[in-house]
Amino acid sequence: MRILVVDDELHIRQLIAIQLQQAGYEAVLAKDAQEALLYLEDEEVSAAIVDVMMPGMTGFELTEILSQELDIPVILVTAKGQLEDKEEGFLAGSEDYLVKPFEPKELLFRLNAILRRYGKSQRNKIQLANVVLDRTTYDVTINDETLIIPMKEFDILAVLANSSGQTIPRSVILRDVWGDEEGKHEFSLNTHITRLRERLNQYGAKVEIQTVRGIGYRLEVTG
Amino acid sequence: MKTLYRQFIQTSLLFLALSIVLGVILTNVYYVSFTKQETIDQNLERAQEVAVTLEQMHGDTAALEPFLSSVANLGYQIALLDSEQQFTTFGEPFEDLTLTDQAEQVMSDQQIYTGENAGLSFFMTSHFSSRLDNTVGVPFQVDDQQYALFLRQDMNLLSSDIHTLLLAFLLSIAVVNLAGMFLMAKQLTRPISLLQQATREVANDNYSHTLTISRPDEIGDLANSFNEMIGRLRQNDESRKTFITNVSHDLQSPLMNIKGYAELLSAKAAAGSDEQEYAEVIESEAKRLSGLAKQLLLLSSLDQPVYQLKEETYALDQQIRKAIRHYRWRLDEKELDVSLKLMKTDVYADRELMNYVWDNLISNAIKYSPATSSIRVHLSNEDGISVVIEDNGTGISAADLPHIKERFYRADQSRSEEGTGLGLAIVQEIVKLHKGKVEFESIDGEGTRVKVHLPTYKEE
Incomplete structure (x- = not known):
C-alpha cells in the first residue's frame, strides 16, 4: 500500500x-x-x-x-x-x-x-442482548457502560457476533482477524478468547463465548 | 442596579417639576408687582365711569338695575350696596360678600376702595377669586341716596378659555419634553450597554467582537478607540499564539528526529549490546525533553498573574471519550480494557486546558497499569461534576502521596522512569483555576483512584 x-x-x-x-x-x-x-x-x-x-x-x-x-x-x-x-x-x-x-x-x-x-462498508452496529458493538469506533457498549477493549479482541468478538449462535471454526477467525492462513496465531487466539470471556463476565454482558470442542467458538445469548 | 437610563429619567422629571414651581413663583411676583396695579386702575376707571353715568341719570332709580345688569353682561361682576346695607348683585354671583372695614368706608366716608391691602396675599390665584375684597369700590349718589358700587372683571368668562389654552400649551411642552428626554436617554445608554458587553467579551479573550457604533460625538470616539484597542489586543494574542506554536514546532521537530533515529539505531544494534543501550538512553531522554518543553510552555502561560480562562460550555463526556480514544494504541499495546460510565454532562470550562487534564490523567493510568488489566472512568454530575479515573496499577506509596502534585516531584527518585514531574502539578493548577479540586487515593501495589471535582458553573 x-x-x-x-x-x-x-x-x-x-x-x-x-x-x-x-x-x-x-x-x-x-x-x-x-x-x-x-x-x-x-x-x-x-x-x-x-x-x-x-x-x-x-x-x-x-x-x-x-x-x-x-x-x-x-x-x-x-x-x-x-x-x-x-x-x-x-x-x-x-x-x-x-x-x-x-x-x-x-x-x-x-x-x-x-x-x-476507510471505504469499508459493513454493518456498523451489531446488537446482541445487552451488548452493542460499534464497528466505526470499535466501542463495546454493555448496558450504559462503554467498554474499550484491545482491537484484536474486538475483531474476534465482531466475527462471532456477526453470526451469533453459529459455530465459527478457529481457522475462519484466524483468517479474518489476523489474515493468518497457516495457524501461526493459534496460541494468541486462545489467550484472547480467555481474556475476552473474563472482560465480558466482569462487565455483566449477557452473552457467552462457548467452545465447540475440535471446531471453534460460538457466541450465545445467556439468561 | 440603578441604571443610567432610570437616573436620567428621574433627573429629567425632577427638573420638569422644579421648572414648573419656579415658573409659577416668577409669574406670581411679576403679576403682583406690575399687572395687578394696572388691572385695579383699569377697573377703577370703569367703576368711576359707571358711577358718573348713573349720577347723570338723575334720580331715576328704576333705571339703575337694568343699566347695571347690562354692564355686568359685558363681563363684570357687580355688587351694589344701598344705604340700608343691602347688597344687590349683577352678573355671576360672588362667592363671598363679607363687607370688610375698608370696603365699608366707601359707604361711610365716600372713599375709593381698591381691594384688600392688609393680609397681602402673594399668591396670584387669590386675586382671581370672586370675593368682595377682590373688587374696586366707588361711592355715588342717585336721588340723594348713597350707594356703593363694587365691581370686578368676571374672571370665569375671561379665564376659562385662556386657562384651557394655557394648560394645553404647558401639557404639550411637558409631553414633548419628556418624550425627547426618553429618546435621548435611550440614545445615550444603548451604546454604553453595547460598550459594556464588548468589554466583557474582551475580558473573556474574545477579540473578534467589534462595536458597530458610529456617532459623531464623544461616545462615537470612545467606540472607535475601543475598536482600535480590541484590534491591538487581537494582534498581541495572535502573535503570542504564533510564538508558542513556532517554538513548539521548532523544538519538537529536531527532538522527533533525535528520538526517531536513535530508535532506528537501537533496532539495528544487537540485542543487549552497549550500542543498543546507548541508543535507548538517547531516545528516552529526547522524549523526556520534548515533554518538558511542552509542559514548560504551558506552565509559563498558566503562571501569568491573571491567566484568562477561555471558558465555554461544552459536552464533557464527549471530551473524555475522545481523550481516551486517542490513547487506543497504547491500550492495545498493553492489552488493557477501559470501561466508561459517562453521564451526559455539560461543563463551563476552558476546553483546551481541561483536555490537558484528561490527557495527563489517562496517560498516567495507562503508564502505571500492568498489562491486560482494567481502567475505569466514571463521570457523574450529581452534587457537582466529578470524574473518577481508577486503575489497578502500581499505586503510589504513602510517603510519596502528599508530594505528587508538587512541581518536579517524582516518586521514582532515581528518575529512571519517563516523565518530567510536571504533569500533575499542571493538572492541579488547571483544576484550581476552575475552582475545582483533585484527590488522589492510592494503595501501593493495588492501584490509584484519581477524583476530579468541578463545580457546576452557570454561564453568566
Missing part, C-alpha cells in the same frame, strides 16, 4: 518513510503541498501523512483538498498537541492526528485504523 508523506523537513520525511517501509508500506515523499498535489495528478495513494506547519500551503489546507476532493484519508502531524490545532485539523477533514514526537508504533496503529475504517 502506498502512503504519501508530506513534510518540509527532510529528516522527518525520511524517518517516517523508514518506519513505513519497515512495516511493509511503500512511502512516497513530498516536501510541500504543491509537490504532493503534483504527484497526485497521475498517481494514487491509500493514505497521506501531512505536517501541519509547512511553508506555502499549510497542512490544514492540503488536508481539506486531499480528504474532500480526492477522498484520501489524512493523518495530521502537529507539534503543539493542543486542541486548537486539533480542532482545526478535524474541521479540515483529517481522520486522525499525531503529536510530535510520536513512536513508530503509534503511527502504524493509527494508519492501520484509518485504512481499515
Whole structure:
C-alpha cells in the first residue's frame, strides 16, 4: 500500500518513510503541498501523512483538498498537541492526528485504523442482548457502560457476533482477524478468547463465548 | 442596579417639576408687582365711569338695575350696596360678600376702595377669586341716596378659555419634553450597554467582537478607540499564539528526529549490546525533553498573574471519550480494557486546558497499569461534576502521596522512569483555576483512584 508523506523537513520525511517501509508500506515523499498535489495528478495513494506547519500551503489546507476532493484519508502531524490545532485539523477533514514526537508504533496503529475504517462498508452496529458493538469506533457498549477493549479482541468478538449462535471454526477467525492462513496465531487466539470471556463476565454482558470442542467458538445469548 | 437610563429619567422629571414651581413663583411676583396695579386702575376707571353715568341719570332709580345688569353682561361682576346695607348683585354671583372695614368706608366716608391691602396675599390665584375684597369700590349718589358700587372683571368668562389654552400649551411642552428626554436617554445608554458587553467579551479573550457604533460625538470616539484597542489586543494574542506554536514546532521537530533515529539505531544494534543501550538512553531522554518543553510552555502561560480562562460550555463526556480514544494504541499495546460510565454532562470550562487534564490523567493510568488489566472512568454530575479515573496499577506509596502534585516531584527518585514531574502539578493548577479540586487515593501495589471535582458553573 502506498502512503504519501508530506513534510518540509527532510529528516522527518525520511524517518517516517523508514518506519513505513519497515512495516511493509511503500512511502512516497513530498516536501510541500504543491509537490504532493503534483504527484497526485497521475498517481494514487491509500493514505497521506501531512505536517501541519509547512511553508506555502499549510497542512490544514492540503488536508481539506486531499480528504474532500480526492477522498484520501489524512493523518495530521502537529507539534503543539493542543486542541486548537486539533480542532482545526478535524474541521479540515483529517481522520486522525499525531503529536510530535510520536513512536513508530503509534503511527502504524493509527494508519492501520484509518485504512481499515476507510471505504469499508459493513454493518456498523451489531446488537446482541445487552451488548452493542460499534464497528466505526470499535466501542463495546454493555448496558450504559462503554467498554474499550484491545482491537484484536474486538475483531474476534465482531466475527462471532456477526453470526451469533453459529459455530465459527478457529481457522475462519484466524483468517479474518489476523489474515493468518497457516495457524501461526493459534496460541494468541486462545489467550484472547480467555481474556475476552473474563472482560465480558466482569462487565455483566449477557452473552457467552462457548467452545465447540475440535471446531471453534460460538457466541450465545445467556439468561 | 440603578441604571443610567432610570437616573436620567428621574433627573429629567425632577427638573420638569422644579421648572414648573419656579415658573409659577416668577409669574406670581411679576403679576403682583406690575399687572395687578394696572388691572385695579383699569377697573377703577370703569367703576368711576359707571358711577358718573348713573349720577347723570338723575334720580331715576328704576333705571339703575337694568343699566347695571347690562354692564355686568359685558363681563363684570357687580355688587351694589344701598344705604340700608343691602347688597344687590349683577352678573355671576360672588362667592363671598363679607363687607370688610375698608370696603365699608366707601359707604361711610365716600372713599375709593381698591381691594384688600392688609393680609397681602402673594399668591396670584387669590386675586382671581370672586370675593368682595377682590373688587374696586366707588361711592355715588342717585336721588340723594348713597350707594356703593363694587365691581370686578368676571374672571370665569375671561379665564376659562385662556386657562384651557394655557394648560394645553404647558401639557404639550411637558409631553414633548419628556418624550425627547426618553429618546435621548435611550440614545445615550444603548451604546454604553453595547460598550459594556464588548468589554466583557474582551475580558473573556474574545477579540473578534467589534462595536458597530458610529456617532459623531464623544461616545462615537470612545467606540472607535475601543475598536482600535480590541484590534491591538487581537494582534498581541495572535502573535503570542504564533510564538508558542513556532517554538513548539521548532523544538519538537529536531527532538522527533533525535528520538526517531536513535530508535532506528537501537533496532539495528544487537540485542543487549552497549550500542543498543546507548541508543535507548538517547531516545528516552529526547522524549523526556520534548515533554518538558511542552509542559514548560504551558506552565509559563498558566503562571501569568491573571491567566484568562477561555471558558465555554461544552459536552464533557464527549471530551473524555475522545481523550481516551486517542490513547487506543497504547491500550492495545498493553492489552488493557477501559470501561466508561459517562453521564451526559455539560461543563463551563476552558476546553483546551481541561483536555490537558484528561490527557495527563489517562496517560498516567495507562503508564502505571500492568498489562491486560482494567481502567475505569466514571463521570457523574450529581452534587457537582466529578470524574473518577481508577486503575489497578502500581499505586503510589504513602510517603510519596502528599508530594505528587508538587512541581518536579517524582516518586521514582532515581528518575529512571519517563516523565518530567510536571504533569500533575499542571493538572492541579488547571483544576484550581476552575475552582475545582483533585484527590488522589492510592494503595501501593493495588492501584490509584484519581477524583476530579468541578463545580457546576452557570454561564453568566
